[in-house]
Amino acid sequence: DGGITQSPKYLFRKEGQNVTLSCEQNLNHDAMYWYRQDPGQGLRLIYYSQIVNDFQKGDIAEGYSVSREKKESFPLTVTSAQKNPTAFYLCASSRGGGNQPQHFGDGTRLSIL
Amino acid sequence: DQQVKQNSPSLSVQEGRISILNCDYTNSMFDYFLWYKKYPAEGPTFLISISSIKDKNEDGRFTVFLNKSAKHLSLHIVPSQPGDSAVYFCAVPRTGNQFYFGTGTSLTVIP
Numbered sequence: 592d593g594g595i596t597q598s599p600k601y602l603f604r605k606e607g608q609n610v611t612l613s614c615e616q617n618l619n620h621d622a623m624y625w626y627r628q629d630p631g632q633g634l635r636l637i638y639y640s641q642i643v644n645d646f647q648k649g650d651i652a653e654g655y656s657v658s659r660e661k662k663e664s665f666p667l668t669v670t671s672a673q674k675n676p677t678a679f680y681l682c683a684s685s686r687g688g689g690n691q692p693q694h695f696g697d698g699t700r701l702s703i704l
Numbered sequence: 705d706q707q708v709k710q711n712s713p714s715l716s717v718q719e720g721r722i723s724i725l726n727c728d729y730t731n732s733m734f735d736y737f738l739w740y741k742k743y744p745a746e747g748p749t750f751l752i753s754i755s756s757i758k759d760k761n762e763d764g765r766f767t768v769f770l771n772k773s774a775k776h777l778s779l780h781i782v783p784s785q786p787g788d789s790a791v792y793f794c795a796v797p798r799t800g801n802q803f804y805f806g807t808g809t810s811l812t813v814i815p
Contacts, residue, residue, distance in 0.1 A: 595747070597747075600745075622801055624802070626805075631713070631807065632807055633708070633793065633804075633805040633806050633807040633808060634748075634793070634805040636802060639800065639802060641800060641801070647800070649802070681747050681748070682747075683747070685801055687801065688801065689736075689797065689801055690735075690736040690753075690797055690801075691801055692738060692750040692753065693750070693803065694750070695740075695747030695748045695749070696747050697745065697746045697747045698745070698746070698747050700745075
């Protein structure tokens with residue numbers, strides 16, 4: 592079954608620590624995305640990657656970093672510079688080209704201890 | 705600056721009745737619109753889309769209507785079923801195959 596796998600489902604972080612969220616897809620999609628969802632808000636774009644070894648900042652990239660070394664994988668690191676990291680994080684992928692629906696993973700909920 | 709607005713955070717409907725979810729957008733250049741459905745603790749799943757060259761697209765119980773002059777789209781679910789209870793997001797494309805997402809409307813279908 593093709594899809595997007597995010598792990599872990601729940602993650603706890605101590606203040607001052609970096610933490611990495613995993614995202615893997617086997618849909619053979621070129622593009623991958625990271626979003627953050629907070630209560631009462633829509634999905635806000637953190638980073639996106641249209642192709643391997645290339646990625647761009649989204650609307651709220653500060654305090655986050657990504658890498659795209661493989662087509663299947665797009666991990667997100669929440670650094671200690673992110674002052675309000677508690678949120679629900681969603682990874683998505685899509686085919687290249689315009690107007691392609693994005694397919695989402697089931698998300699990771701990050702909480703600060 | 706919100707490009708896409710869903711002004712109703714929640715909606716309750718009796719089973720069998722029609723559910724109407726609304727979405728307003730700001731940019732008349734948008735040419736493609738999508739609806740996503742999201743259950744708790746899961747990622748959104750693509751539901752239905754419409755191109756700006758159409759004013760209606762239907763898929764089973766789900767129909768999306770587009771009113772370009774009013775910059776408004778709506779999702780109709782008929783008949784509504786308890787399994788339709790979820791959060792619904794509208795989305796419009798931006799550059800680079802990215803999307804603006806609305807804040808979502810939580811639909812509850814009462815048996």
